[in-house]
Amino acid sequence: xxxxxxxxxxxxxxxxxxxxxxxxxxxxxxxxxxxxxxxxxxxxxxxxxxxxxxxxxxxxxxxxxxxxxxxxxxxxxxxxxxxxxxxxxxxxxxxxxxxxxxxxxxxxxxx
Amino acid sequence: xxxxxxxxxxxxxxxxxxxxxxxxxxxxxxxxxxxxxxxxxxxxxxxxxxxxxxxxxxxxxxxxxxxxxxxxxxxxxxxxxxxxxxxxxxxxxxxxxxxxxxxxxxxxxxxxxxx
Numbered sequence: 155x156x157x158x159x160x161x162x163x164x165x166x167x168x169x170x171x172x173x174x175x176x177x178x179x180x181x182x183x184x185x186x187x188x189x190x191x192x193x194x195x196x197x198x199x200x201x202x203x204x205x206x207x208x209x210x211x212x213x214x215x216x217x218x219x220x221x222x223x224x225x226x227x228x229x230x231x232x233x234x235x236x237x238x239x240x241x242x243x244x245x246x247x248x249x250x251x252x253x254x255x256x257x258x259x260x261x262x263x264x265x
Numbered sequence: 266x267x268x269x270x271x272x273x274x275x276x277x278x279x280x281x282x283x284x285x286x287x288x289x290x291x292x293x294x295x296x297x298x299x300x301x302x303x304x305x306x307x308x309x310x311x312x313x314x315x316x317x318x319x320x321x322x323x324x325x326x327x328x329x330x331x332x333x334x335x336x337x338x339x340x341x342x343x344x345x346x347x348x349x350x351x352x353x354x355x356x357x358x359x360x361x362x363x364x365x366x367x368x369x370x371x372x373x374x375x376x377x378x379x380x
Contacts, residue, residue, distance in 0.1 A: 158307075185365055185366055185367075186366030186367065188366075188368070188369075190369075190371075195373075195374070196373055196374070197269075197355050197357075197371030197372050197373050197374050198308070198355075198369075198371045199371070200368055200369065200370065203366050203368060205366065241307075241308070243308075245366060245367050250315070251296055251313070251315060251359065251365075251367045252310060252313065252323065252367075253310075253367060253369065255307045255308040255309075256307055257305060257306070257307040258307065
């Protein structure tokens with residue numbers, strides 16, 4: 155059974171204070187690992203897809219990395235507008251188009 | 266470009282009532298999905314439709330039915346609502362990316378309360 159565990163559940167940062175969110179996963183053959191951002195009252199918004207260990211993707215202040223067991227979402231010099239819940243999901247090679255989501259990390263960046 | 270549109274945004278039902286959540290996408294995606302999101306549970310797949318004319322059960326299908334009306338529209342029906350179905354429901358559609366990786370586009374959600 156595919157499993158995704160995100161930590162911490164919640165994270166409070168000061169503006170400019172860099173940190174990382176963790177996504178640990180267990181999957182039978184990884185087809186893709188996905189990061190989404192979700193603002194309150196809205197649907198998740200796609201950020202990145204990572205396909206294999208060692209891969210990295212960047213977008214503005216966000217950088218996602220992938221190993222064989224976990225992924226990190228690094229946030230450099232965050233701003234208040236980065237406050238959101240960040241969701242991690244995996245797609246197994248054996249699960250067709252189905253994704254398994256983690257519970258998310260709620261990030262708050264204070265000015 | 267509207268993306269994925271869900272209706273209604275909010276609904277309150279009494280136990281035993283029925284209702285249908287509507288979803289439409291304008292991105293010409295083949296696959297569509299219904300998820301529910303509950304505190305501490307993450308997003309859980311209810312039903313999905315890999316292509317027009319097909320539907321399959323997800324992780325939590327009990328108490329729900331779906332209809333893939335055409336390529337654009339995918340509806341979710343609660344025949345006899347129960348308090349355990351109080352949740353936020355998200356519709357999503359997808360196109361397969363590199364090596365079959367499935368990038369989902371979500372709607373804004375429908376918040377359902379069953380009393």
